[in-house]
Amino acid sequence: MDLSSVALAPKVLLHDHLDGGLRPATVLELAHEVGYSELPADDADGLARWFRESADSGSLVRYLETFTHTVAVMQTAPALARVARECALDLANDGVVYAEIRFAPEQHLTTGLSLDEVVEAVLRGFDEGAAEAADAGRRIEVRCLVTAMRHAARSREIAELAVRFRDRGVVGFDIAGAEAGYPPSRHLDAFEYMRANNAPFTIHAGEAFGLPSIHEAISFCGTDRLGHGVRVIDDITLPAGTDLAAHQFAGAELGVIANYVRDKRIPLELCPSSNVQTGAVSSIAEHPFNVLARLRFRVTVNTDNRLMSDTSMSKEFITLHNQFGYGWADFERFTVNAMKSAFVHFDERLALIDDVIKPGYAVLIG
Ligand SMILES: O=c1[nH]cnc2c1ncn2[C@@H]1O[C@H](CO)[C@@H](O)[C@H]1O
Numbered sequence: 001m002d003l004s005s006v007a008l009a010p011k012v013l014l015h016d017h018l019d020g021g022l023r024p025a026t027v028l029e030l031a032h033e034v035g036y037s038e039l040p041a042d043d044a045d046g047l048a049r050w051f052r053e054s055a056d057s058g059s060l061v062r063y064l065e066t067f068t069h070t071v072a073v074m075q076t077a078p079a080l081a082r083v084a085r086e087c088a089l090d091l092a093n094d095g096v097v098y099a100e101i102r103f104a105p106e107q108h109l110t111t112g113l114s115l116d117e118v119v120e121a122v123l124r125g126f127d128e129g130a131a132e133a134a135d136a137g138r139r140i141e142v143r144c145l146v147t148a149m150r151h152a153a154r155s156r157e158i159a160e161l162a163v164r165f166r167d168r169g170v171v172g173f174d175i176a177g178a179e180a181g182y183p184p185s186r187h188l189d190a191f192e193y194m195r196a197n198n199a200p201f202t203i204h205a206g207e208a209f210g211l212p213s214i215h216e217a218i219s220f221c222g223t224d225r226l227g228h229g230v231r232v233i234d235d236i237t238l239p240a241g242t243d244l245a246a247h248q249f250a251g252a253e254l255g256v257i258a259n260y261v262r263d264k265r266i267p268l269e270l271c272p273s274s275n276v277q278t279g280a281v282s283s284i285a286e287h288p289f290n291v292l293a294r295l296r297f298r299v300t301v302n303t304d305n306r307l308m309s310d311t312s313m314s315k316e317f318i319t320l321h322n323q324f325g326y327g328w329a330d331f332e333r334f335t336v337n338a339m340k341s342a343f344v345h346f347d348e349r350l351a352l353i354d355d356v357i358k359p360g361y362a363v364l365i366g
C-alpha cells in the first residue's frame with residue numbers, strides 16, 4: 001500500500017477546517033494582495049515548514065495561534081472563494097468523494113463582510129472547485145459546516161446562520177477553539193436552536209480536555225458527532241501491558257460514557273496527526289484509534305488541518321496502515337462509517353455508499 005494507490009481509494013472527510021487547509025503558496029499570494037506583512041516566512045517551503053513545526057507544540061492553545069495568519073488573509077469574498085475552490089480541488093485530487101468543510105464565519109468580518117456574504121463566498125468557491133474537479137474526471141461533493149468559536153458569544157447567531165443556509169450547502173453546525181475553560185454547555189442555547197430546527201451539529205470535545213467535556217457534549221448538548229472525542233479512551237480500562245496494535249481487546253472494560261458513545265453509535269471524528277501535534281495523544285503508536293476501531297466504536301479518519309499537519313486523507317490512511325496494519329477492507333469500513341455519519345440526507349449517503357464507495361473498494365480488494 002502506498003500513497004498513489006491510497007489516493008485512488010474513495011474517501012470521506014467529515015472534519016477538516018477551511019482555514020487550516022490553505023496551500024502555502026496561496027497564503028503567500030493572498031498576503032501580498034491584501035498587504036498582510038506578518039507572515040513568518042517569505043517562501044512557500046519555509047512557510048509550510050513553519051506551520052508544521054509551530055503546530056507541533058503539544059498544546060492546543062499554541063497550535064491554534066498559527067491560525068492567526070491564515071485567517072488574516074481570508075477577509076475578502078474573492079480570497080474566501082479562492083481558498084474554498086482550491087480546497088475542493090485538492091481534496092478531489094486526493095480521492096476524497098465527499099467532504100464536510102468547516103470554518104468560523106465570525107472570524108472573517110474584519111473588512112466589513114456580513115456573515116451571509118462570508119458563507120456565500122465560501123459556497124461559491126466549493127461549487128467552482130467541485131465543478132472543475134468533475135470536468136477533470138474527479139467527482140466530489142463538498143458541503144459546509146459553520147463553526148462558532150467557543151471563547152466568543154456568537155454561537156446562537158451562527159446556529160441561525162447554519163439553519164438559514166441549510167438548503168444551500170451548509171449541513172450543520174460546530175463549536176471549536178480552546179477547549180479548557182470553555183465547556184460546550186456555555187453554548188446550550190445554540191444547540192437547543194439546532195435541535196428545535198431538526199438540524200444536526202458536532203462539537204469539538206475530548207481533545208484538550210477529557211471525559212467531562214465529552215459527557216457535556218453528548219448528555220447536555222445532544223451532539224450528533226464528536227469532534228475528536230479521542231479521550232473517550234480514558235473511560236476504557238485495558239489489562240496492564242496490552243499491545244495497542246492488537247487485533248482484539250477482549251479484556252477491555254467500558255465505563256458509562258464509553259458505553260453510551262458506542263451504544264448510540266456516536267461517530268468519532270478522529271484526526272491522528274493533529275491529535276499528536278496538540279498533545280491529545282503522545283504519539284501515533286499510543287493513539288487509541290486502533291483500540292476504538294477494534295472495539296467497534298464508529299470511528300472515522302480525518303485530517304483536521306492539512307496545512308498545520310502537512311497531511312491529506314491519503315497520508316492519514318498510510319500512517320494508520322503503517323502503525324496498525326490496516327488493509328483495504330478496514331479502510332472501506334472507516335469510509336462507510338464516515339458516510340453513514342455525514343449530515344446530508346439518508347438517500348444521498350446511501351447513493352454515495354452504493355454507487356461510489358463500495359464499487360471503488362471492490363476494485364482495490366479485487
Ligand atoms: O483541532 C482543533 N480543535 C479546536 N479548534 C480548532 C481545531 N482546529 C482548528 N480549530 C479552530 O477552528 C477555527 C475555525 O476553523 C480555526 O480558526 C481554529 O481556531
Ligand SMILES: [Zn+2]
Pocket residue numbers: 015017176204227304
Ligand atoms: Zn478540528
